[in-house]
Amino acid sequence: QSVLTQPPSASGTPGQTVTISCSGSTSNIGSNYVYWYQQLPGTAPKLLIYRNNQRPSGVPDRFSGSKSGTSASLAISGLRSEDEADYYCATWDNSLSVLFGGGTQLTVL
Amino acid sequence: EVQLVESGGGLVQPGGSLRLSCAASGFTFSSYEMNWVRQAPGKGLEWLSYISSIVTDIYYAGSVKGRFTTSRDNAKNSLYLQMNSLRVEDTAVYYCMRGGDPPYWGQGTLVTVSS
Numbered sequence: 001q002s003v004l005t006q007p008p009s010a011s012g013t014p015g016q017t018v019t020i021s022c023s024g025s026t027s028n029i030g031s032n033y034v035y036w037y038q039q040l041p042g043t044a045p046k047l048l049i050y051r052n053n054q055r056p057s058g059v060p061d062r063f064s065g066s067k068s069g070t071s072a073s074l075a076i077s078g079l080r081s082e083d084e085a086d087y088y089c090a091t092w093d094n095s096l097s098v099l100f101g102g103g104t105q106l107t108v109l
Numbered sequence: 110e111v112q113l114v115e116s117g118g119g120l121v122q123p124g125g126s127l128r129l130s131c132a133a134s135g136f137t138f139s140s141y142e143m144n145w146v147r148q149a150p151g152k153g154l155e156w157l158s159y160i161s162s163i164v165t166d167i168y169y170a171g172s173v174k175g176r177f178t179t180s181r182d183n184a185k186n187s188l189y190l191q192m193n194s195l196r197v198e199d200t201a202v203y204y205c206m207r208g209g210d211p212p213y214w215g216q217g218t219l220v221t222v223s224s
Binding site for chain 2: 002033035037043044045047050051054056088090095096097098099100101102103
């Protein structure tokens with residue numbers, strides 16, 4: 001049972017916008033940055049968003065992050081078939097351990 | 110270019126030991142905190158351990174505390190995870206992860222605990 005709560009699955013059709021949520025508490029998301037990762041089968045997690053809403057170089061601006069209070073969201077606009085993957089949110093808690101959400105499996109219909 | 114390369118994974122029997130290494134390059138290793146994260150087959154990501162840049166603080170997840178030991182050698186730009194008393198449920202891909210923003214991950218090394 002993850003401390004950060006994500007929906008186990010999400011889906012959308014090409015071109016749509018999909019949003020994945022991540023819910024935590026005041027001791028984790030509420031007081032720390034949120035990170036989002038994309039993981040394709042058999043590969044290491046790839047950083048999509050850091051510091052709530054910053055994109056590393058090379059990540060398309062179709063991916064955006066936001067945070068409000070103790071929750072965060074990842075939005076993927078202009079959905080593409082190659083976006084089909086697992087998505088994880090992450091943050092720190094006040095004891096310096098990293099917390100991960102349980103992951104959301106995104107299906108592009 | 111930041112690179113993190115894990116090594117040392119393999120097949121080990123329950124109760125055995127293994128030492129993982131993470132070789133860092135492309136940044137000033139001694140300035141960054143580091144973490145170990147694992148992912149069991151078909152499961153999500155699990156944080157295991159944190160070590161501060163100059164080893165003043167080391168933290169562990171409850172699932173590995175007392176069995177795993179994290180260390181680093183800043184002169185060798187390397188991070189280590191000593192894993193003792195391994196269990197079947199420790200089977201996973203093990204990643205090292207650099208702290209700071211943005212964080213960086215290695216490609217992982219597979220540890221299989223099986224008789």
